[in-house]
Amino acid sequence: MSHLTEFQTFLLLSILKIAVVLVITLTAVAYTVLLERKVLGRMQNRWGPSRVGPFGLLQPLADGIKLFLKEDLMPLASEKLLFILAPIIALTCALISIAVVPFGAITRITANGISVDMGTIADINIGLLVILGITSIGVYGIALSGWSSNNKFALLGSLRATSQLISYELALGLSLVGVVLRAGSLRLRDIVASQSAHGALSWNIFGGFQIVAFFIYLMAAYAETNRAPFDLPEAESELVAGYHTEYSSMKFAMFFMAEYANMITVACVATLLFLGGPTSPLGNLLPTDFGGPILSAIFPILWFVAKVFAFLLLYIWVRGTVPRFRYDQLMAFGWKFLLPVAILNIIATSLVLALKG
Amino acid sequence: MQLALFIIFGLLAVAGAINFLLQRHPINSALSLVVVMMSLAVLYWSLGAEFLAAAQVIVYSGAIMVLFVFVVMLLNAGEEERTHGSRAAYMAGVPGAAAIFCLLSFIFLSNGRAFGSTDLTNHLTNAVNNIAEISQVLFRDLLLPFEVTSILILVAILGAVVLARKEQ
Numbered sequence: 001m002s003h004l005t006e007f008q009t010f011l012l013l014s015i016l017k018i019a020v021v022l023v024i025t026l027t028a029v030a031y032t033v034l035l036e037r038k039v040l041g042r043m044q045n046r047w048g049p050s051r052v053g054p055f056g057l058l059q060p061l062a063d064g065i066k067l068f069l070k071e072d073l074m075p076l077a078s079e080k081l082l083f084i085l086a087p088i089i090a091l092t093c094a095l096i097s098i099a100v101v102p103f104g105a106i107t108r109i110t111a112n113g114i115s116v117d118m119g120t121i122a123d124i125n126i127g128l129l130v131i132l133g134i135t136s137i138g139v140y141g142i143a144l145s146g147w148s149s150n151n152k153f154a155l156l157g158s159l160r161a162t163s164q165l166i167s168y169e170l171a172l173g174l175s176l177v178g179v180v181l182r183a184g185s186l187r188l189r190d191i192v193a194s195q196s197a198h199g200a201l202s203w204n205i206f207g208g209f210q211i212v213a214f215f216i217y218l219m220a221a222y223a224e225t226n227r228a229p230f231d232l233p234e235a236e237s238e239l240v241a242g243y244h245t246e247y248s249s250m251k252f253a254m255f256f257m258a259e260y261a262n263m264i265t266v267a268c269v270a271t272l273l274f275l276g277g278p279t280s281p282l283g284n285l286l287p288t289d290f291g292g293p294i295l296s297a298i299f300p301i302l303w304f305v306a307k308v309f310a311f312l313l314l315y316i317w318v319r320g321t322v323p324r325f326r327y328d329q330l331m332a333f334g335w336k337f338l339l340p341v342a343i344l345n346i347i348a349t350s351l352v353l354a355l356k357g
Numbered sequence: 358m359q360l361a362l363f364i365i366f367g368l369l370a371v372a373g374a375i376n377f378l379l380q381r382h383p384i385n386s387a388l389s390l391v392v393v394m395m396s397l398a399v400l401y402w403s404l405g406a407e408f409l410a411a412a413q414v415i416v417y418s419g420a421i422m423v424l425f426v427f428v429v430m431l432l433n434a435g436e437e438e439r440t441h442g443s444r445a446a447y448m449a450g451v452p453g454a455a456a457i458f459c460l461l462s463f464i465f466l467s468n469g470r471a472f473g474s475t476d477l478t479n480h481l482t483n484a485v486n487n488i489a490e491i492s493q494v495l496f497r498d499l500l501l502p503f504e505v506t507s508i509l510i511l512v513a514i515l516g517a518v519v520l521a522r523k524e525q
Contacts, residue, residue, distance in 0.1 A: 136414070137395075139423050143423065166424075
């Protein structure tokens with residue numbers, strides 16, 4: 001490998017990281033769908049998918065093949081270019097933000113005189129802002145899909161989605177300020193490091209007294225990902241299917257994957273900001289080099305996956321429990337409750353930090 | 358690397374701007390403007406101003422342009438009629454634009470050294486945390502102008518609320 005330059009080595013390792021993370025994320029997306037169908041099924045006293053493979057484990061594969069082989073319908077009166085572009089924008093934006101998420105501890109691999117951190121794709125010092133920015137671009141996918149399909153249900157759905165996303169983005173962004181204030185940095189690794197002192201006790205949700213911020217983030221995240229109880233953009237009882245009414249085959253599948261990829265991103269961000277990211281909840285009870293170099297690189301990833309999984313289960317549980325909001329309730333909740341509470345949380349956190357320091 | 362990024366995204370920004378003028382449909386124009394904003398954000402980032410780049414994406418592409426697209430969708434604006442344009446625009450505009458272009462290129466070419474240059478690669482590898490620098494400038498050195506600006510924006514918000522409120 002010595003005939004490669006430093007830049008080529010860096011490029012190869014980065015592509016390797018991207019490929020691995022992309023494959024794992026897409027598989028996770030497919031199996032989150034299955035998880036949701038199974039768990040919802042049990043909550044509603046039925047089995048959920050159980051025919052394809054053992055326990056229905058091959059169901060995502062069957063769904064993928066089915067969607068791939070379906071006829072791709074295109075309404076005659078649609079804006080062709082934007083109609084095709086919209087699902088691509090939605091899925092791309094949903095997948096890009098995973099690039100700045102640190103999955104594991106800092107695991108440096110030195111090859112060819114260049115040392116690359118294998119625990120994350122890109123360690124950017126404004127990682128949090130990048131995630132927020134990409135999420136705000138994702139609105140275009142939904143807005144354009146509704147407008148370009150030239151269908152009243154799709155347009156209504158996308159108008160609802162756009163205004164809901166813009167409204168809840170404020171509460172979402174402001175709820176994160178308290179965490180950023182405590183960490184003193186926008187880099188996700190620093191935010192994780194600021195919670196790693198005493199295991200679960202120093203996580204922002206417990207020891208950091210950011211449980212209010214976590215609550216606001218949780219509510220805003222449900223709204224940002226168009227999930228129940230805020231799934232008005234695709235309320236099937238009023239709008240057929242909302243913004244993706246006219247989409248079929250793989251274009252519909254892309255919206256579907258984008259929704260679940262967004263769920264996973266939101267779960268990753270919640271894990272990093274409030275639940276200590278890849279750090280162990282046991283803190284220093286275990287020695288740092290527990291189980292040798294390989295196991296101590298794998299354990300943080302397992303913790304991270306476990307926390308994300310727990311957050312996804314919470315998502316599904318809420319969907320199975322809470323009825324849908326009315327649209328005026330949704331707007332009033334976002335603007336009149338979440339936003340003021342988020343601002344109060346910022347003031348309280350900064351006062352405490354100023355008095356302590 | 359910086360040069361490659363500059364050429365790609367500079368060209369993309371110019372192409373987006375030209376497309377913005379040529380498109381007949383308001384939505385297509387708005388989307389070309391989004392492309393311009395995003396390319397500018399990449400250019401800011403390649404200059405080492407990553408906070409500015411993120412703010413550009415969040416504020417301009419993520420908030421303002423979404424509102425533009427939203428309004429165009431709500432009003433259901435159709436395709437525009439193309440006119441021949443007024444004669445005064447041709448008489449004054451074309452020579453004026455040419456004059457400004459010549460003047461600016463003359464100044465940049467003749468006084469390029471006086472503007473100074475930035476060594477981009479050095480700046481990037483040193484990884485200066487410019488969020489800390491920006492916040493020190495904003496919240497310490499320029500605190501009063503910053504607060505005055507925020508009050509100005511608050512007044513604008515209040516004005517919008519008063520205008521939008523229904524008459525009792």
